[in-house]
Each structure stands twice: as C-alpha cells, then as structure tokens.
Amino acid sequence: MRWLMPITLTLALSSAAQAADIDLFIRIIECESGGRHDAKNEREPRGGISFGIAQFQKPTFEEFKKKAGHPEYKWENPIHQMKLLAWVIKDRPDLLPHWVCWRKMQKGKSKNDNIKK
Numbered sequence: 001m002r003w004l005m006p007i008t009l010t011l012a013l014s015s016a017a018q019a020a021d022i023d024l025f026i027r028i029i030e031c032e033s034g035g036r037h038d039a040k041n042e043r044e045p046r047g048g049i050s051f052g053i054a055q056f057q058k059p060t061f062e063e064f065k066k067k068a069g070h071p072e073y074k075w076e077n078p079i080h081q082m083k084l085l086a087w088v089i090k091d092r093p094d095l096l097p098h099w100v101c102w103r104k105m106q107k108g109k110s111k112n113d114n115i116k117k
Helices: 004-013 022-033 058-068 078-091 093-098 100-106
Strands: none
Touching: 022 078, 022 100, 058 078, 078 093, 093 100
C-alpha cells in the first residue's frame, strides 16, 4: 500500500477527514482504485466513466462537491477526491451507496452493524 503515506498526509490535513471512519475510507479506496490516482473504469455498470483514487463519475463528483460546499474541487484532483470521499463518510453516509465497493461491504451485515455506538 505505497499510496497509504500520501493518503495519511491528506487525512491529516483534511478537517473533514478528522472524524471520518478512516478504516472505511481506506477500504473503499483500496477496493475501488487500488490507491491509484489515475485509475479509470470505462465499463461502469451504470454507464459513464469512473475516474481517480475514489472512482467518482464526473456527474456524481460535481453533485457532491456542491453539496459539500466546495465548488472549487476538480474531478481530476486526487486530493479533492479523497476530501470529498471523507466528507461523504463523515457527513453524508446516505451517499455511500454510490460506491460499488461499499455496497459489496454491506452484503451479509445485519442492520444493527451500521448503527454507530
């Protein structure tokens, strides 16, 4: 996981990530892109192209950055993708089903497993 060091630095700098579930953050990135900032999936089941370390589709990224209050974020910027994913985990977990890997992680869990203690 050579990508872990830059991610750790980004997390340390990101106020949104300070309270995010870091384990979930790392598992999503590892599953979605293997930590590659240039990962590209042109065979997305819902159509379109998923790109980057957090595998955002451009329309989803554009929608989420507005909801997060960061219109300056760029889809191609891996730090912006990581900050936006951290925001989703921390503040908008209802948006997590946009990630295939998150949905895969949920299979087999009981409803009580998702309750924060």
